[in-house]
Amino acid sequence: MDDRINNAPCGYIAMTHEGFIQEVNHTFLMELGYPLIDVLDKHIESFMSTANKLIFHSYFYPFIHLNGHVDELFISLKDCSGNSIPYLLNGRRLERDGVEVFDCILMQMGRRVDYEHELRAAKHQMEEAYKEKETALAKLVTLHAEIEKKQAELLEMNALLLEMSHTDKLTGLKNRRYFQEALDGLIQGYPVDHQPFSLFILDIDHFKRVNDTYGHQIGDDVLERLGSILKSQARKEDIAARYGGEEFVLLLPQVDRDESTEMAENLRHIVACSIWETASITVSIGIATYTQDDTSTSLLKKADKALYLSKEMGRNRVTHAMDLT
Template structure:
């Protein structure tokens, strides 16, 4: 452990996601009167009363799993001499070599305030209930299991919300926000390693006419099917996303201008030759390959200009920004 961390003005403990203490600084040991051997490889809850264990399970673990951190949680820990020492705990999770690690900082409280007294009184009553009534213990265990189930449900719902935040509701493809984040990452990778990538922008030809003559429900069906065709004809690590309206965008990692133009042509052909029940559907495609002069904005602008040229050339075709754009 770094010497400055070892003698920091606050206690530091590193635990696994199961609560086993992996590292501790000298300040923490002095604060509670323990030797290093007394705490290493022991469970953090071995220093807690039953009430504190309950509070730790119902607040600390769920908050860490949902948000990755806990700020200013009030606890009392037992010293080696058995004294209860009030502390504020800050925790943050990180990925270790083999499992998730939670780094915790402990700051000893020097003053008591009213709500702390209320908490201590509540803890005393809970401890008394645990000692005197097995039935109360059983009810608390049932409550604990119920909280764990609700915690798992919260984590599941949070994962669903994260998915919805980056997914286009109509087509099921990734949305523009997600695509821009990935584009930024590939721009950084290109700056560091010159790993090529290309971008395609697709636009459904005469889409307004489809909406006007066949209705918006048919238009939505066209967009959904187009998304399915794109996913079926693009291999990882290619990424397809809905850019907005009838426009779609594709990221093609590792592809140069020739490869990206061929991939775009294959995609255009697959869309044109698919069986469209409502009406014939074609797309115009603009492509651009990253250069050392590009930014995330300029590469999209060059692909968009190439798309404009494809439409200008009669639609249902592919134009790469490197082809030498010119207006008819």
């Protein structure tokens, strides 16, 4: 497991679709106080109370099978001493080596719950202070300042949780969900502003060969490095995201057909000329530019067909969907 994931400031587990834990990071083990041997191959529900098992069954399994992800599930797990530890869970269904697994991150919510209790207590005290005479004004000012501080801390924690739910943990890019929401937003705004926009779908050429030859750790390093290249080449208004596996997407507001092709060729060249741990890495790119007849589905299909042609023509190529007609 990558050291950054292993020591991330939140718990991480990977489990089978039946719920048996296959991987777990050091942070999660430290928070619950279990040794690794007591967690691996154990069912996730063995760490839950009966009430939490019912919550998990009625929410987690139906939603992740229906939508492919679960967001912000409030669940409690038992630590090694039997204490209940509250968590906020985000999960995603994916296939790894042909086997369906669930990747989950767990943000411990103890501090947040404490903040909310403190906020309620402080507000109650403030209401009582309003009933006092002028001698209570100084106390009222102090309590108000404490509330503002706690609210600011709570907002900061919520912002962190929201960012984590929108971010791919390996590459640091936005995830597919965030990209889809941004694409839908541009399409909805087009009738008003009539601003052109384009999108790329990038696929690493012969990525399976990289994993088979150098191992999955080097494969992950390649994905992470390509993510860094995309971030460095994207403009402030662009959205770079990991679409799935070795596929990446780049959403380019206010970019038409000609400019998008030029930008894609530049990106393709930078990747091909970069120094990699493997012999070489190249990408094939498919481009689509939005027209008023498009939907998000049709636009992605156009880009995907263009990507397919880039691969058919020998890879390490750029193809625009408009060149297919």
